[in-house]
Amino acid sequence: MNTIIDISACKRRERKAQQQLFNHFAPYVFTVCRRYSSTNEDAQEAMQDCFVRIFNKLDAYNHHKGELKPWVAKISVNICLNRLRTKKSMLPASRAELKEHHFNIPLVQDTERDEKEEVLLNAIQKLSTGYRQILNLFVFERLKHKEIAEMLNISEGTSRSQLTRAKSQLKKIIEKNKITHYGL
Numbered sequence: 001m002n003t004i005i006d007i008s009a010c011k012r013r014e015r016k017a018q019q020q021l022f023n024h025f026a027p028y029v030f031t032v033c034r035r036y037s038s039t040n041e042d043a044q045e046a047m048q049d050c051f052v053r054i055f056n057k058l059d060a061y062n063h064h065k066g067e068l069k070p071w072v073a074k075i076s077v078n079i080c081l082n083r084l085r086t087k088k089s090m091l092p093a094s095r096a097e098l099k100e101h102h103f104n105i106p107l108v109q110d111t112e113r114d115e116k117e118e119v120l121l122n123a124i125q126k127l128s129t130g131y132r133q134i135l136n137l138f139v140f141e142r143l144k145h146k147e148i149a150e151m152l153n154i155s156e157g158t159s160r161s162q163l164t165r166a167k168s169q170l171k172k173i174i175e176k177n178k179i180t181h182y183g184l
Contacts, residue, residue, distance in 0.1 A: 005068070011058050022051060028069070029076050035136050036080035046083055050076045077141055081151070084133065123173040131166035138163050 005024055009017030030047050037043035053075050061071055124132060137143045137151070138159075145159040152159070 007058070007061065007063065007068070010055070013055075018055060021054075025054075025069070025072050026051075029072065032073065032076040033080055035140060036077075036084055036133075042083075046080055047076075049083070050079045053079060073141075084129075119174055119177050123170050123177060126173050127166055127169055130162055131169060134159055134162040135166045135170075 005021050006014075006017045007021075010021050026047065029050050030043060033043040033046040033050065034040065037046055050072075054072060057075065061068065124135065127135065133152070134148060137148045138145070143151070145156045145163075148154075148159040149156045154162075
């Protein structure tokens, strides 16, 4: 379903247009916020902060420079990273976000797939904050190690090694979960 959002009306602070923008982007923004928050309540607070910033900065949005979704995403990630700097916690993406970002989970809905997705989500949640942060920025935000290094004030090598360790730890957690969950 293609929703047409009247950005001009949003900039004029017309409530109906703002509600339309919110309704269109809320699930996406909430997914981003969940990845960087330790609880759904924190994610909801972050989402509220994101929309406050989005509506306050909407005058700066220029549709000639790019689509609205990446602009919303950038604001949302920046809000979450700022919150992370103070709270030092993160949470993985939702199932829909995982399907969207190269975890090779087909869109077919079945019990076995749902279980595998839940195992992956639980495993990501168990990663240390630093590993989750690097994993989110590299896998979900598709940033390069140089960009991550600049953003987090670390070296590129640290970013690379953290991602490698995150993947290794993720694999171990998943294997352990399979043994525990399935009694293997």
